[in-house]
Amino acid sequence: MIEKKQILKEITQQYSNHEDFEQILKDFAYDINLAKWGYLFSTDKFDNNHDISRKVFHCALALSKDFRDYIDFAFYISKEDGLCDITLAKEAYKLAISKVVLLRDLRHIADMLATKKDSFYDKEMAKKVYEEAISKSKTAFDFVAIAESLCDSNMLNDKEMAKEVYEKAIKSCENSDELEAVADSVIQEDNLFDEQWASKIYSISTLSK
Structure with a gap:
């Protein structure tokens, strides 16, 4: 050196x-x-x-x-x-x-790798890091954060992969508030913008109250 x-x-x-x-x-x-x-x-x-x-x-x-x-x-x-x-x-x-120690930092690295810029970025490498983050996620909010990154048009813009992650988020929900949070995310225009699916999730959250 x-x-x-x-x-x-x-x-x-x-x-x-x-x-x-x-x-x-x-x-x-x-x-x-x-x-x-x-x-x-x-x-x-x-x-x-x-x-x-x-x-x-x-x-x-x-x-x-x-x-x-x-x-x-x-x-x-x-x-x-x-x-x-x-x-x-x-x-x-x-x-x-x-x-990396924290899950949010792993997602941050994936976001950086997925974002096109005038320096190194690698969408395939980003996808692998997202997959690692998904495997380490535990809460609904963990999954939602990753799904929203996957939906970002400036990054991977992978709606299909995001939908799979939202499904994991739903399965990990522990109460109606968490289900509503997932639905709120799904319905956003920048995310899946899926009103029909969001309505179903809202219905499930109502039944779980």
């Missing part, structure tokens, strides 16, 4: 007069925004310095601990106007998944 001290020495030699130099030193001192700087060094802002860019990215990866750090790394290293390194981005997402 290239030491941070050596990277800073190279940055100082080349960019001590740059308008962002002081901010770079501050961020390096606190080990923050390193992936962002790795990206910026690869752009016109720093004369497309890919050599320093990769060194900063390697430093950022070595210092990553939380799943958010790996997502941040993946986002910046794969930006189309930067290094556009899809391979490392994908590996970083795998590391992010391995660090």
Whole structure:
């Protein structure tokens, strides 16, 4: 691994007069925004310095601990106007998944992977992460949250898969309030927009009161 001290020495030699130099030193001192700087060094802002860019990215990866750090790394290293390194981005997402503790964070990773943007995204990989999240879900609200993500037109927009998850939500409902919450979600235009099915769920919730 290239030491941070050596990277800073190279940055100082080349960019001590740059308008962002002081901010770079501050961020390096606190080990923050390193992936962002790795990206910026690869752009016109720093004369497309890919050599320093990769060194900063390697430093950022070595210092990553939380799943958010790996997502941040993946986002910046794969930006189309930067290094556009899809391979490392994908590996970083795998590391992010391995660090997740909370179900909502796993769903967040799936959402990030499913959303088209100017950096790495992978709908097939996203689907697998959603499936993992589904397998770990226990409550109706867990399932509803995933179903709503699956319905999002900016992400997978997979209504069939979402319907299967809503069915799991119904089966896991413990009271009428939870059934009504599922129905409220199903009927929304941004979700399934299925008034007929929602009405049936509302009917079940009434009977369970």
